[in-house]
Amino acid sequence: MAQLLNEDYIPIAALNQYAYCPHRCWRMFCAGEYTDNAYTIEGTALHERVHTLSSNQREETWQVRAVWLKSDRYRLIGKSDLIEEANGQLYPVEYKRGKRGEWDNDELQVCAQALCLEEMTGQTIHQGYLYYAHSHQRQLVEMNADLRRTTLDTLQAVSALIETGTMPPAIYTPRCKGCSLYQQCLPQAVDKVSRYREA
Amino acid sequence: MNDQEEDMGTVYITQEDAYIGKTDERLTVRAERKSLLDVPFIKVDGVVVLGRATVSPAALNELLERQIPMSFMTSTGRYLGRLEPELTKNIFVRSAQWQAAGKPEKAVHIIRGFIRGKLKNYRSALLRAQRDYPELQLQTALSRLEQAIVPIDKTPEIDALRGLEGTGSAAYFGCFNQLIRVEGFHFATRCRRPPTDPVNSLLSFGYSLLRHDVQGALNIVGFDPYLGYLHVQRYGRASLALDLMEEFRPLVVDAVVLSVLNKRFLKPTDFTAEPLSQAVSLTPEGRRTFLRLYEQKKQSAFKHPVLGRKCTYQEAFEIQARLLSKYLLGQTQQYPPLVLK
Ligand code: SF4
Numbered sequence: 107m108a109q110l111l112n113e114d115y116i117p118i119a120a121l122n123q124y125a126y127c128p129h130r131c132w133r134m135f136c137a138g139e140y141t142d143n144a145y146t147i148e149g150t151a152l153h154e155r156v157h158t159l160s161s162n163q164r165e166e167t168w169q170v171r172a173v174w175l176k177s178d179r180y181r182l183i184g185k186s187d188l189i190e191e192a193n194g195q196l197y198p199v200e201y202k203r204g205k206r207g208e209w210d211n212d213e214l215q216v217c218a219q220a221l222c223l224e225e226m227t228g229q230t231i232h233q234g235y236l237y238y239a240h241s242h243q244r245q246l247v248e249m250n251a252d253l254r255r256t257t258l259d260t261l262q263a264v265s266a267l268i269e270t271g272t273m274p275p276a277i278y279t280p281r282c283k284g285c286s287l288y289q290q291c292l293p294q295a296v297d298k299v300s301r302y303r304e305a
Numbered sequence: 306m307n308d309q310e311e312d313m314g315t316v317y318i319t320q321e322d323a324y325i326g327k328t329d330e331r332l333t334v335r336a337e338r339k340s341l342l343d344v345p346f347i348k349v350d351g352v353v354v355l356g357r358a359t360v361s362p363a364a365l366n367e368l369l370e371r372q373i374p375m376s377f378m379t380s381t382g383r384y385l386g387r388l389e390p391e392l393t394k395n396i397f398v399r400s401a402q403w404q405a406a407g408k409p410e411k412a413v414h415i416i417r418g419f420i421r422g423k424l425k426n427y428r429s430a431l432l433r434a435q436r437d438y439p440e441l442q443l444q445t446a447l448s449r450l451e452q453a454i455v456p457i458d459k460t461p462e463i464d465a466l467r468g469l470e471g472t473g474s475a476a477y478f479g480c481f482n483q484l485i486r487v488e489g490f491h492f493a494t495r496c497r498r499p500p501t502d503p504v505n506s507l508l509s510f511g512y513s514l515l516r517h518d519v520q521g522a523l524n525i526v527g528f529d530p531y532l533g534y535l536h537v538q539r540y541g542r543a544s545l546a547l548d549l550m551e552e553f554r555p556l557v558v559d560a561v562v563l564s565v566l567n568k569r570f571l572k573p574t575d576f577t578a579e580p581l582s583q584a585v586s587l588t589p590e591g592r593r594t595f596l597r598l599y600e601q602k603k604q605s606a607f608k609h610p611v612l613g614r615k616c617t618y619q620e621a622f623e624i625q626a627r628l629l630s631k632y633l634l635g636q637t638q639q640y641p642p643l644v645l646k
Contacts, residue, residue, distance in 0.1 A: 137395040138396075273397065292627055292631070295627070296636050299611060299628065299638070299641055302610070304642075305610065305644050
């Protein structure tokens, strides 16, 4: 993921990391920490399967996998798992491990992909999908004004983060439990150190 | 090295002229046409080569690729150097580490932590021995240790702090012989390079192994292991690994050495002395025993006093390195050394 990082473009993946936890985004995209654990390894295996470049006709739907997406206007870059076209409409599909919608940050990623796709094709993208491997379910993501605004706001925050490198504080939340960077981050340590009395 | 347990942890290669290779995803060790070890890389967190060995380019590549550190020691356990996997890209940790070198308050705080940690752990070792064996004469050493601990937090000069560390260590090693509860072993004074008695040779060997482990943890967290605070001047070479080792010396190495001797895992016949230098080292069989027990100690669990959860010493090396990075990055107000009761 780190190799996507160049001075000019923001990796799309950084957006949903930021929405999940700004400190995590900093660790991954500013400090360059990325450790495989069960979650990410599983994620990679899934991605590898999806990312074998292919394009095929499946019934009436045209599909192309593992496409690089880029937007010069928003300085965004990333790879899409799958782009489909049905009834003349293009839309991105993003594969996720696990069940749907535990955190809503994945929608940002689909929206950012759609922004790139719009710029690349000149088409307006109205929708996208999140595919959850665990439940084999597709969830519709509507590119409404709200989601677009949230995505652009997040993009701005991530740009500022990457430009300045300023570390957002690690704040312990329920999300920390599922975070692959927990052992590096030790989000409870700050609190615990301040209360600690050495024997 | 022959026990192929489920979790390998650190692989120690003690066989002279072994050939370390890679077959598929596995690390293999051969010598004299015999296979000595065959273990998946995924189960290896470090490799320590004692004596001479050949490493295949494929194995080297794989070790670097997987960020598995490899240290080289002489067959007697003297630390020679290591193959260091690439540092993490966490430039923030390194930059904070360098900045603190120019900020006396931060450097002094860290040095105090390392010294307090070491001396307090010395103190608990002696207190425990005193409880277990009331007949021991440890009171003088204990009060001298206490006199070295008390002023640490009020002492602003680094050299004076080093002096306190020296006094405290001298008090501890002054009664170390009493902690050895078996016939046939005697400790007079700490001597290195080369150690000329079995107890010193075990201590030196253990500290070499500890250094491999602590330096690996520092590397994972993103530190530059060569810039230290306490050891800047003493060895003419900056070394954070030596600094962070301090609090772990009594907890890990001294504890293993004492239990190996007191539980009679090693006998005086497990040691040999070189004719001219009088340098004492373990026999190959004794070395395997010691390595096994050292590894066991590293994998043993205790409750981390700051985090309040169970961890092994192996994990604690990294936890302490992370706590140090939090202090340096300004996230915490203090660095808490690992002090165990
Ligand atoms: S452990 Fe928590 S605070 Fe730390 S990076 Fe993960 S989510 Fe963020």
